[in-house]
Amino acid sequence: MKILETKELTKSFGGLTAVAGVNYQANQGELSTIIGPNGAGKTTFFNMIAGTFPPTSGEIWFRGENITHLPAHEVSRKSIARSYQIINIFPNLTVFENLRIASQSRKVTYNFWKDVEELEDINQKATKVLETMMLQDRRETLAASLPYGEQRHLEIGIALATEPELLLMDEPTAGLTPDETIRIMELIQTIARGLTIILVAHDMDVVMRVSDRITVLHQGKILAEGKPGDIQKNEEVQRVYLGGQRY
Amino acid sequence: MKTNKKIEWPYWVHVPILILLPFICPYSALATNILIYGIFAMGFNLLLGYTGLLSFGHASFFGLGAFTTGLFLLKLKTHVGVAIAAGVLMATLGGVVIGYISLKRREVYFAMLTLAFSQLLFFIGLQMKDLTGGDNGLAGIPIVKLPLGINLGRPLHSYYFMFVIFIVVSYFIRRLLKSPFGKAMQAVRENENRATSCGYNTRRIKFISFILSTLISGLSGSLYCIQLRFVPLETLGLNTNGEVIFMTLIGGLGTFWGPLVGSSVFLLLIDLTSKIIERWELIVGLVFIGFIMFLNRGICGLIEKARSARKQRRGAPAGSV
Numbered sequence: 335m336k337i338l339e340t341k342e343l344t345k346s347f348g349g350l351t352a353v354a355g356v357n358y359q360a361n362q363g364e365l366s367t368i369i370g371p372n373g374a375g376k377t378t379f380f381n382m383i384a385g386t387f388p389p390t391s392g393e394i395w396f397r398g399e400n401i402t403h404l405p406a407h408e409v410s411r412k413s414i415a416r417s418y419q420i421i422n423i424f425p426n427l428t429v430f431e432n433l434r435i436a437s438q439s440r441k442v443t444y445n446f447w448k449d450v451e452e453l454e455d456i457n458q459k460a461t462k463v464l465e466t467m468m469l470q471d472r473r474e475t476l477a478a479s480l481p482y483g484e485q486r487h488l489e490i491g492i493a494l495a496t497e498p499e500l501l502l503m504d505e506p507t508a509g510l511t512p513d514e515t516i517r518i519m520e521l522i523q524t525i526a527r528g529l530t531i532i533l534v535a536h537d538m539d540v541v542m543r544v545s546d547r548i549t550v551l552h553q554g555k556i557l558a559e560g561k562p563g564d565i566q567k568n569e570e571v572q573r574v575y576l577g578g579q580r581y
Numbered sequence: 582m583k584t585n586k587k588i589e590w591p592y593w594v595h596v597p598i599l600i601l602l603p604f605i606c607p608y609s610a611l612a613t614n615i616l617i618y619g620i621f622a623m624g625f626n627l628l629l630g631y632t633g634l635l636s637f638g639h640a641s642f643f644g645l646g647a648f649t650t651g652l653f654l655l656k657l658k659t660h661v662g663v664a665i666a667a668g669v670l671m672a673t674l675g676g677v678v679i680g681y682i683s684l685k686r687r688e689v690y691f692a693m694l695t696l697a698f699s700q701l702l703f704f705i706g707l708q709m710k711d712l713t714g715g716d717n718g719l720a721g722i723p724i725v726k727l728p729l730g731i732n733l734g735r736p737l738h739s740y741y742f743m744f745v746i747f748i749v750v751s752y753f754i755r756r757l758l759k760s761p762f763g764k765a766m767q768a769v770r771e772n773e774n775r776a777t778s779c780g781y782n783t784r785r786i787k788f789i790s791f792i793l794s795t796l797i798s799g800l801s802g803s804l805y806c807i808q809l810r811f812v813p814l815e816t817l818g819l820n821t822n823g824e825v826i827f828m829t830l831i832g833g834l835g836t837f838w839g840p841l842v843g844s845s846v847f848l849l850l851i852d853l854t855s856k857i858i859e860r861w862e863l864i865v866g867l868v869f870i871g872f873i874m875f876l877n878r879g880i881c882g883l884i885e886k887a888r889s890a891r892k893q894r895r896g897a898p899a900g901s902v
Contacts, residue, residue, distance in 0.1 A: 407777045407780050407781055410778055416778055422772065422774065424772050427767060435764055435767075436779045439779045443782075444761075444789075449756070451759070
């Protein structure tokens with residue numbers, strides 16, 4: 335069953351068309367990946383779905399609802415979350431506070447009186463994500479002073495704590511060592527149970543193993559789409575992307 | 582989660598000091614001013630220290646509160662409660678209008694808009710001589726007397742009256758900061774874009790925190806008028822805009838007790854230096870520069886940092902000052 339659909343989604347910045355008429359579908363419970371060389375329009379595509387900026391034309395449908403022109407905070411409230419390529423956390427708050435802020439957002443923002451420590455459900459939710467992301471030992475550490483690898487965990491944790499149905503992950507392995515990359519990919523596979531994930535990635539080897547489906551974006555258009563094995567064999571993909579031609 | 586009902590340690594330090602403050606200070610009116618400016622700076626700190634918005638025009642709300650309360654006491658001869666309520670309401674209304682417009686812009690443009698509004702109000706105050714007394718300020722405000730023989734014309738009565746209000750206000754602010762909304766404010770300060778993508782309507786959060794901040798600033802203005810029985814035009818002026826920033830910064834931005842510590846240090850410093858040299862502003866200016874350059878976390882920020890570093894070494898959760 336499809337959960338997200340884009341119809342002829344297009345974004346132009348002045349003369350440059352970053353995303354050109356993309357028709358994309360994500361199915362419930364699937365882990366699909368979008369790959370493509372730098373400048374292929376992957377992040378722009380995410381930004382439009384997440385409501386960071388509106389598309390120039392085209393439509394975005396989520397669970398049968400047109401969300402094309404919703405602002406970012408309302409997209410989040412439709413249970414779409416995203417994690418970022420560049421670490422984007424709340425630096426001067428503790429790890430736990432980072433997660434709790436994310437987990438309270440949809441339930442209790444305009445409560446001016448109750449102590450957050452006493453709100454059981456959001457604390458439990460945040461604790462659960464803390465454990466899922468293997469950050470238990472860092473609970474009271476300031477987010478800014480976490481090592482980079484663990485900031486990546488927190489980055490994903492914040493998105494997860496909003497309890498999304500659809501999780502958009504922009505290059506979750508960016509800047510990680512090979513060991514850390516393996517760890518994060520294992521985590522993503524754990525998270526993926528019961529969740530729909532769209533992953534944007536650069537590194538082919540990493541996504542080949544975990545993806546149910548891969549979409550190759552090139553110059554703002556879908557070049558190919560299919561199972562990892564088929565994509566690897568696709569000649570056109572090999573020509574523009576795999577064959578060492580990374581730009 | 583366990584419920585934490587115990588009173589935090591800083592209260593055990595600050596409250597006894599505050600009870601004795603009029604006897605520690607060179608004169609008790611100074612202690613009263615410390616409380617009034619402490620409330621003002623706490624309101625300002627909500628916005629700058631917790632939501633991360635720098636307003637250069639908070640004198641608007643202090644002045645609106647002071648003038649409105651003054652006019653109610655002087656011209657309408659209302660009960661002091663009504664006069665304070667009117668002052669707070671007027672400042673809050675000002676906050677709604679000024680906040681709504683200023684928050685259409687960000688960062689330095691936001692700050693400039695708040696500054697422009699405060700200048701506008703200053704010149705309106707200057708022009709409307711019949712109402713505000715213009716350059717001379719609003720004089721002749723009667724002494725406020727309350728039941729049980731409380732006479733706010735007496736320094737100690739006035740001090741403990743302000744003390745009670747201060748405790749109530751600080752309790753409300755404490756609750757606010759620990760509430761979900763307080764956390765949302767901090768999320769906006771830390772990373773507005775991420776807060777948005779977590780589902781927060783950050784524009785609304787900024788607007789509400791602006792209004793809350795102006796409400797408290799208005800209250801402090803009202804109290805200032807009652808204490809001084811006079812409202813100088815300068816309450817709306819540039820100096821007032823600067824002073825509240827100064828107090829908040831030296832006390833510690835984004836710390837709970839910082840603004841009070843800041844107002845104490847600032848007012849005591851002025852009192853001390855003005856006895857020694859005529860141009861006391863020189864010394865105060867140098868102290869301010871010193872803080873910005875070397876201690877930009879402010880006094881309470883420094884204590885907080887030291888404590889959390891110590892606790893982190895011990896592996897225990899960090900407390901707050």
